[in-house]
Structure formats: C-alpha cells, structure tokens
Amino acid sequence: xxxxxxxxxxxxxxxxxxxxxxxxxxxxxxxxxxxxxxxxxxxxxxxxxxxxxxxxxxxxxxxxxxxxxxxxxxxxxxxxxxxxxxxxxxxxxxxxxxxxxxxxxxxxxxxxxxxxxxxxxxxxxxxxxxxxxxxxxxxxxxxxxxxxxxxxxxxxxxxxxxxxxxxxxxxxxxxxxxxxxxxxxxxxxxxxxxxxxxxxxxxxxxxxxxxxxxxxxxxxxxxxxxxxxxxxxxxxxxxxxxxxxxxxxxxxxxxxxxxxxxxxxxxxxxxxxxxxxxxxxxxxxxxxxxxxxxxxxxxxxxxxxxxxxxxxxxxxxxxxxxxxxxxxxxxxxxxxxxxxxxxxxxxxxxxxxxxxxxxxxxxxxxxxxxxxxxxxxxxxxxxxxxxxxxxxxxxxxxxxxxxxxxxxxxxxxxxxxxxxxxxxxxxxxxxxxxxxxxxxxxxxxxxxxxxxxxxxxxxxxxxxxxx
Numbered sequence: 001x002x003x004x005x006x007x008x009x010x011x012x013x014x015x016x017x018x019x020x021x022x023x024x025x026x027x028x029x030x031x032x033x034x035x036x037x038x039x040x041x042x043x044x045x046x047x048x049x050x051x052x053x054x055x056x057x058x059x060x061x062x063x064x065x066x067x068x069x070x071x072x073x074x075x076x077x078x079x080x081x082x083x084x085x086x087x088x089x090x091x092x093x094x095x096x097x098x099x100x101x102x103x104x105x106x107x108x109x110x111x112x113x114x115x116x117x118x119x120x121x122x123x124x125x126x127x128x129x130x131x132x133x134x135x136x137x138x139x140x141x142x143x144x145x146x147x148x149x150x151x152x153x154x155x156x157x158x159x160x161x162x163x164x165x166x167x168x169x170x171x172x173x174x175x176x177x178x179x180x181x182x183x184x185x186x187x188x189x190x191x192x193x194x195x196x197x198x199x200x201x202x203x204x205x206x207x208x209x210x211x212x213x214x215x216x217x218x219x220x221x222x223x224x225x226x227x228x229x230x231x232x233x234x235x236x237x238x239x240x241x242x243x244x245x246x247x248x249x250x251x252x253x254x255x256x257x258x259x260x261x262x263x264x265x266x267x268x269x270x271x272x273x274x275x276x277x278x279x280x281x282x283x284x285x286x287x288x289x290x291x292x293x294x295x296x297x298x299x300x301x302x303x304x305x306x307x308x309x310x311x312x313x314x315x316x317x318x319x320x321x322x323x324x325x326x327x328x329x330x331x332x333x334x335x336x337x338x339x340x341x342x343x344x345x346x347x348x349x350x351x352x353x354x355x356x357x358x359x360x361x362x363x364x365x366x367x368x369x370x371x372x373x374x375x376x377x378x379x380x381x382x383x384x385x386x387x388x389x390x391x392x393x394x395x396x397x398x399x400x401x402x403x404x405x406x407x408x409x410x411x412x413x414x415x416x417x418x419x420x421x422x423x424x425x426x427x428x429x430x431x432x433x434x435x436x437x438x439x440x441x442x443x444x445x446x447x448x449x450x451x452x453x454x455x456x457x458x459x460x461x462x463x464x465x466x467x
Contacts, residue, residue, distance in 0.1 A: 153176040259348045
C-alpha cells in the first residue's frame, strides 16, 4: 500500500503542479483549442445556419427543426457578442461549445444540425471564412496606405532629395518619386491579397470527414449562401490542406517586409544626422532619462512585428510539411499563427498609414543633401555623351577625373570652374552647368517611370484612377 502511494506521488510530481490530476489533465490541456478558436464563433454560427437551411431545403431535416436551430444559433450569437456566453475547456473547441449550448436551448433538434457534416469540414469552413474576411480587411487597409502615399507624392512631386544605392548618395530624385516606389510595392501586395481571395473562394462544407456524404445535400446552395464562388471539388483535399492560410501568411510576410523597409527609412530619416522627416507626437515617445530624445517607436515596432509574421509563416509551413492525407490533429495549430500574424499586420499597416499622413517633411534638408556626394556625376557623363559625342565609357572616365578634382578642392561639381573642367576634356563648354544642378537632373529624367516631376504626376494620376 505504501508503495502505491509513493508511485502516485511520484507520478503527480512528474506531471508538475499544474497537472495535479495526472495524464488526463495533460490531455485536456493539449487537446483543447477553445482558448483561441472561439475567435471563429461568428463564422461557425454563420456556417451552421447555412447548413441547417440547406438540410431543410433538401428534406433531410424538418422545417420546424431548422427554425428551432436557426433561432437557437442566433440566440447564441447574441450571447457571445454581449459577453454572456460561458466557454468550456471541457468541450474542447468552438464547435462543441456552440452545439452543447444549442442542445440546452432547443433540446433534441440540436442533434440534427450535425447531419451530413464533420468537424473536419466545419473547421475548414470557419477558418476559410475568417481568412477571407481578414484578406478583405487587409485589402481595404492597403488601399488606405496607398492613398496616404499618393497624397504625399502629389504634395512633393518637385521636392528634391538624394536617391541612394548602398545607402550612399547616388542621383537626385524627388520625394514624390520615392513615395511612389512604396505605392508600387503596396499595390503589388494588394494584388496578392485579391488573388488569394480568388484562390480560397470555395466552400468546404459538405466534404464531411474526408469522403463526402451519402445524404442528398446541395453544396452549391450552401456555397452561395456563404458568399463563396462554388464548392470545393475534392473532399480529401478540402479537409486536409491549409494552403489558403499559408498563402495569407506569405502575403503578410511580404507586406510586412515592405512595411519594415519603410520603417527603417523613417527611423534613419528622423535622426538628427539626416533630419529629412519629423514624426508627430502621436507616433513617437520620449526617453525616461534624456529629455531631448524623440524616439520613432512606432516605426521600430512595425519593423519588429515583421519577425513575428515571418515566424508564423515558417511555423505553419513546418506544421503542414509532413502530414499524410487527410486530416491530422496537427492542423489545430494553424489558427494561432494566422490570428497573431493578422493582428500584427493590421497594427503595422494602421501605424504606418498614420505616420505617413502625419510626418513633417523637411524639404530644405532633403534638397541640401541631394547635392552632396557628387550626385550629378551621371548627368555630367550623359552630357559628354550627348553633346561631345564621347562613348559612355570614356565619358565615365572623364567624369571620374572631374569628381576627383572636385573632391580635392572640397567643392561640388557645379562649383568647378570651366578652365578646370576643360583641362580634363577640351570638349566641355559652359552649357554643362545647365545639367549640374539637382533640379536640372531630376527634370531631365523623363523616361517612363522616371523621377521627373511630370512623370511622377502621370504615375499619381494612374494610381488615383485605380485605387
């Protein structure tokens, strides 16, 4: 007897204090998903209403039972939305919690709701509906971010700033042109969102556990009722894949990467060393010890949230990579990754939209920086090709000598005297000074998609028409 008591005590210590009742508590802890999948309550109820309506239409359940089920589900929806619904871990998931409450409300009729379906196709439906709605929300938010950039681009179509490669001054561009680069990026993100909605726009309900059902259901009816284009076409694939969730995470990761690059530029631009922009107080914080500090915390947090989103993508890819068809319990781990990434992406887009709209742009500081680092050197080389007939490689060499001379004199290219330039190459005339200013440089870049203000305005008009 003493030996038995010792064994029990050792077993409880092995499981740890949180699991005082032993292995059963461990199983409940690892198996329950209600802590996170309760987020799907609206989608679950919506799917059940459509399913019950279809069952009655097909004569599989009575109209009276359908009416009771729909009324009960609507009651539960009101209870959850008002905070008066008690979720139970013992009932594992959102489906069983709602079904148990429905049985309490309407009695035996509740048992007919699960006819011709399984929790496998039920959760696939709930999750698809949630991801579809989240993608639609992301589309709207990206549209708002694009609009914010279009406004700033229009405001600064002629504001000159340095363009960079390797974070070194390369050629002058306009701030409007720089803003339009992000319009293109986020426009592609939005296109990916729209394609993802198209890809997942198929209704899983009716696939049942994995093989379909012998009941005479109408899957096209439920698909239409739930706003899907059509039903899925293979019951095994329907319940066993989560590529729609992975695609959402992929889109979120790419958009997050674009947001992070923008955040990094804002962090750099807002330093005293650059001074290109100043963030509003709404998106900055101070230091607890250094009163002069104004920290770009919102941008830094946007940059950090990209790591969380990337982690969610890798996690779900890893969860799914070794699963045989059809459903496996591993797939329960899909939702938390998507929910977390969606929240991170929403916050990042909202914060960035606010920062872009509110930030103050220091055009004078940008213009001064645009002329540094011999940024018009390429314009000198191009002039030598056009006006003096030099091959570009020879023009490149001549320009390099001019840059070296200006560097030795501690001046800019436009400040070199004509005799200095003619000593490097005799074909240079005083007309060269027309191209050595940053304003002339940007104005000359009139190729399609270039930085010339006239081209920037054309691209703004194009995007305003499609945004």
